[in-house]
Amino acid sequence: MKKNGKVTNIFLSGVGGQGAILASNILGEAFLNAGYDVKKAEVHGMAQRGGDVTTHFRCGKKVYSPLIKQGDVEFLISFELLEAIRYINWVKPEGKIIINNQTVFPPAVNLGLMEYPKGVDVTFKKYFKDNVHIIDGQDIARNLGNLQAANVVIVGAFSSFFPELKEELFVEAIKTLLAPKLHDLNIRAFYEGKKAMEHNV
Amino acid sequence: MKKQIMQGNAAIARAASDAGVSVAAAYPGTPSSEILRDIANTYPEVYAEWAPNEKVALEVVSGASFAGARALACMKHVGLNVAADPLMTLAYTGVKGGLVILVADDPYSHSSQNEQDSRNWTRFGKVPMLEPGDSQECYDFMREAFDLSERFDTPVLVRSETRVSHSDTVVELGEPLEQTKPVGLDKKEWQKYVMVPMNVRAARIRVEERIRKLETYADEFKCNEMEIKDTKIGFIASGVTYNCTKDIFPEWSSLKLGMVWPLPKKMIAEFFNKVEKVVIVEELDPFFETEIRAMGYKPFHGKDVIPTMYELTPDIIEKSLKGSEYKAPEIRVKPEDLPRRPPNLCVGCSHRPLFYALNKLGAFVFGDIGCYTLAAAPPLSAIHTTVCMGAGVAQAHGAMKALGKEALGKVCSVLGDSTFLHNGLTPLMDIVYNKGNATTIVVDNRITGMTGHQEHPGTGFTIRGEPTNMVDYEEIGRALGVKSIRKVDPYKINETMEALQEEMDKDEPSLVLCVDSPCMLLRREKRQFEHSLYTIDADKCRGCKVCLNISCPAISWRENAGETIDGHKRKGIVYINPDQCVGCQVCQQLCKFEAINPVTQ
Numbered sequence: 001m002k003k004n005g006k007v008t009n010i011f012l013s014g015v016g017g018q019g020a021i022l023a024s025n026i027l028g029e030a031f032l033n034a035g036y037d038v039k040k041a042e043v044h045g046m047a048q049r050g051g052d053v054t055t056h057f058r059c060g061k062k063v064y065s066p067l068i069k070q071g072d073v074e075f076l077i078s079f080e081l082l083e084a085i086r087y088i089n090w091v092k093p094e095g096k097i098i099i100n101n102q103t104v105f106p107p108a109v110n111l112g113l114m115e116y117p118k119g120v121d122v123t124f125k126k127y128f129k130d131n132v133h134i135i136d137g138q139d140i141a142r143n144l145g146n147l148q149a150a151n152v153v154i155v156g157a158f159s160s161f162f163p164e165l166k167e168e169l170f171v172e173a174i175k176t177l178l179a180p181k182l183h184d185l186n187i188r189a190f191y192e193g194k195k196a197m198e199h200n201v
Numbered sequence: 202m203k204k205q206i207m208q209g210n211a212a213i214a215r216a217a218s219d220a221g222v223s224v225a226a227a228y229p230g231t232p233s234s235e236i237l238r239d240i241a242n243t244y245p246e247v248y249a250e251w252a253p254n255e256k257v258a259l260e261v262v263s264g265a266s267f268a269g270a271r272a273l274a275c276m277k278h279v280g281l282n283v284a285a286d287p288l289m290t291l292a293y294t295g296v297k298g299g300l301v302i303l304v305a306d307d308p309y310s311h312s313s314q315n316e317q318d319s320r321n322w323t324r325f326g327k328v329p330m331l332e333p334g335d336s337q338e339c340y341d342f343m344r345e346a347f348d349l350s351e352r353f354d355t356p357v358l359v360r361s362e363t364r365v366s367h368s369d370t371v372v373e374l375g376e377p378l379e380q381t382k383p384v385g386l387d388k389k390e391w392q393k394y395v396m397v398p399m400n401v402r403a404a405r406i407r408v409e410e411r412i413r414k415l416e417t418y419a420d421e422f423k424c425n426e427m428e429i430k431d432t433k434i435g436f437i438a439s440g441v442t443y444n445c446t447k448d449i450f451p452e453w454s455s456l457k458l459g460m461v462w463p464l465p466k467k468m469i470a471e472f473f474n475k476v477e478k479v480v481i482v483e484e485l486d487p488f489f490e491t492e493i494r495a496m497g498y499k500p501f502h503g504k505d506v507i508p509t510m511y512e513l514t515p516d517i518i519e520k521s522l523k524g525s526e527y528k529a530p531e532i533r534v535k536p537e538d539l540p541r542r543p544p545n546l547c548v549g550c551s552h553r554p555l556f557y558a559l560n561k562l563g564a565f566v567f568g569d570i571g572c573y574t575l576a577a578a579p580p581l582s583a584i585h586t587t588v589c590m591g592a593g594v595a596q597a598h599g600a601m602k603a604l605g606k607e608a609l610g611k612v613c614s615v616l617g618d619s620t621f622l623h624n625g626l627t628p629l630m631d632i633v634y635n636k637g638n639a640t641t642i643v644v645d646n647r648i649t650g651m652t653g654h655q656e657h658p659g660t661g662f663t664i665r666g667e668p669t670n671m672v673d674y675e676e677i678g679r680a681l682g683v684k685s686i687r688k689v690d691p692y693k694i695n696e697t698m699e700a701l702q703e704e705m706d707k708d709e710p711s712l713v714l715c716v717d718s719p720c721m722l723l724r725r726e727k728r729q730f731e732h733s734l735y736t737i738d739a740d741k742c743r744g745c746k747v748c749l750n751i752s753c754p755a756i757s758w759r760e761n762a763g764e765t766i767d768g769h770k771r772k773g774i775v776y777i778n779p780d781q782c783v784g785c786q787v788c789q790q791l792c793k794f795e796a797i798n799p800v801t802q
Binding site for chain 1: 202205206311335358363364367368369370371388442444445447448449451473514516529530531532533534539540541542544545547580693746749752754756757758760773
């Protein structure tokens, strides 16, 4: 986290049902308990109907706007490839990117009217080089026995960017936000995500 | 108190509880819907109800206020249009227990049929309005609103908006107040509450005096904050727009208007006195600007550069105010070249076969507000108007009166169960009374769907999930005088098409009720489908794409030239995603080649 009091801008994007909102809630709890002011804004009115979901997440000493300016995103976390490329213009040239390697076809692709974008990873790497991390969240979650945990795998991967934030803050956030029977799975998902990032770098 | 992250709506609900509210009522509407849900689920001491519409909600809570209880009504911006009738006169009667009306705007129409700026109600209605900019202010301003209401004997409007209601920010709670026993009704106060002309004229004087008192109070009201930094330039703003502007120009002086109206005249004078150039930054209408110009001040910038529509995102504020100095971010990929991801009807939704049937019949469909509005988009393309709650019923009638007999068989209206009860009964009564012949189709999915599953008088459950009395749609139709009432099962496409055509052909009012078609996301009530999964027979699929016309999220097109087992050439084949298919059997009914079959094991 920045020492100069500046605000950190994190943008999350995904498809309804992928758990993007839970992921941003975990970040919120973790950063709040680390002593930061937090604001997050999301549009989720129609998320249950398969629409896209985006969250603006900002934290720092004092945060005013809940919204990030296009071009000011320092961390892009995307749970789906198309929903990652859709926001590529939002990221700062030196921004860091984590993408869950999943494809969910939108209606126009299902109907055969448009093509799903090819080479999303290549496009990102062209602009952001080594700052792009593609994580197989689905595979990792499947190995843990529950696909639903892919979102927390990605949170684990993301946590590597903030070594000064203790792991316990995230673990506590998971415990606060999820039902007890889901704690073990999601805590393991968090650590697996973190591990995947270490291999990825 | 410990700091916590709360959604704006959750902070509003908490503030109501902590302010000692006894009665809260609402009709759901994005982005306001979570407030009453939170009150019902979290604060058992507050009586909470879903009212059939916003007018009723406001009337219920004003009755509680007249009895001396603190009371809250919540609604989205267009809901206040419905509740405007009681609001405009409650401004005259005043209150006994604190009465607050929370209205949530939706700039950019994320989930609304218009983008109206609710600030205009405050001057028009002669009631004060507060506007919080984050969850902390939602909590604090709501607490203030109840105090103001009682202190000045007035209903108080609190304006939220999507970026406030649906943002999560840090909140430090205050000390909760105990709910007090209402002082009760008093017949001797009839002159305050009976708005007959004689009493209205006396109330008018009170209203004008109240506004003057509020104007004076605005200058000392703690939610209005002036901060003098750079004396060369400063801005006036409210709510989330204040926060976005402050972020971009932290060095500027600022005047934050926590009270939208009446305006703090002395503070504004002082601000113009201390700051050389004053910029007014406000979303939607030039509400402050018009008022401030009328006071004789000349802002440096306002709506000459700031747009009068859509959200004022930080990007737009910066671009508007920096002009040629604004540096646009690099465009790496054109977002317009990417496939969009619009919301779609759920897999198995009963609206899909109904609107497919209406499309095939070629009917002109007067639509309404609800999930079914999604059927306006291709390929279903079977909703042709959407204006406001219940409008479609009367519009179909009006159109048929205009067109005469030639419209018979070609026009109908469609609305949901919750929408029908909100404002669909009176227009249906109108059709019967005025000898109309329009067909009204009620798609009863047993819940208020689009806003996230709120109970209503037709579901049999209260907001707290207790079993209760339930509307019988057939009985209502009969009581209104509809002779032709017909139940259809929308999942049976051919039967539905026949029934709909017959009803539309009739030269009398018809009421069609879609039955056994609960919302697919509803847990307590499920449609039982014969099979749980269908699959494509690759030997038979000719790639004719007919099944794609229902826009089912489980069905996709796979381009791959080949041929069927009996030698028909095809360009590709259709695929049914087994993880998504629920077996609704709609696609199977469309396939002429028996290529869609149930998976039976």
